[in-house]
Amino acid sequence: MQKSYNIAFLTSGKSMGSNFEAVMTHIQKCNVPIRAKFLIITRADAPITQRAEKFGVKFIFLDDKKTFEQKLLTFLNKNNVHLIVLAGFMRKLSEDFLQKYPGDIINIHPALLPKFGGKGMFGMRVHEEVFQMKENFSGASVHYVNERYDEGKIIAQRKIPIDHCTSAEEIAKEVLKIEHELYPEVIEKLAREYLELYK
Numbered sequence: 001m002q003k004s005y006n007i008a009f010l011t012s013g014k015s016m017g018s019n020f021e022a023v024m025t026h027i028q029k030c031n032v033p034i035r036a037k038f039l040i041i042t043r044a045d046a047p048i049t050q051r052a053e054k055f056g057v058k059f060i061f062l063d064d065k066k067t068f069e070q071k072l073l074t075f076l077n078k079n080n081v082h083l084i085v086l087a088g089f090m091r092k093l094s095e096d097f098l099q100k101y102p103g104d105i106i107n108i109h110p111a112l113l114p115k116f117g118g119k120g121m122f123g124m125r126v127h128e129e130v131f132q133m134k135e136n137f138s139g140a141s142v143h144y145v146n147e148r149y150d151e152g153k154i155i156a157q158r159k160i161p162i163d164h165c166t167s168a169e170e171i172a173k174e175v176l177k178i179e180h181e182l183y184p185e186v187i188e189k190l191a192r193e194y195l196e197l198y199k
């Protein structure tokens with residue numbers, strides 16, 4: 001049987017899932033055997049569930065914070081997941097979890113790290129801060145996840161001019177467009193590297 005690169009998505013709250021959609025659309029046509037094994041949600045009414053249904057990706061609802069990581073580890077092991085893809089996941093994973101999970105974990109952040117990262121910096125809050133600081137550029141960063149918020153090694157970044165944007169919402173829209181290019185590209189690259197190494 002052909003070896004596949006198995007990924008699982010983690011989201012939290014009322015996740016929209018636009019990055020999930022971009023990644024799924026890409027892996028369906030990219031000619032690399034990447035399999036989306038499951039998607040974790042923490043709210044049953046998260047809009048991302050409709051997208052998961054569209055792509056036929058199983059979603060698992062884990063709402064109890066106390067048992068979240070233990071249950072997650074069980075699903076990861078059962079499905080032989082090589083890469084966890086955080087897509088709008090706003091919580092911090094514990095050091096204990098990071099030590100126990102042997103695969104890679106990546107996150108996409110809607111700014112040019114190390115600027116505009118850290119605790120409390122997620123979603124619109126990032127863009128509001130960028131707008132207030134009158135930045136000429138913003139962008140997206142994909143990085144490995146470690147025990148500190150947004151401080152893991154940066155894998156790729158893309159920068160765009162935002163000096164024409166007149167609100168934080170406009171910046172968010174522009175940045176989201178490039179997130180949708182960057183995240184699938186990085187996942188494909190990691191999959192290719194893995195499959196080349198372990199073929």
Ligand code: GAR
Pocket residue numbers: 015016017018019020087088089090108109110121122123126176179
């Ligand atoms: C994205 O903009 C992502 O970069 C951000 O949440 C949004 C999720 O949108 N993540 C963070 O801020 C993490 N610190 P989506 O659900 O439509 O993919």
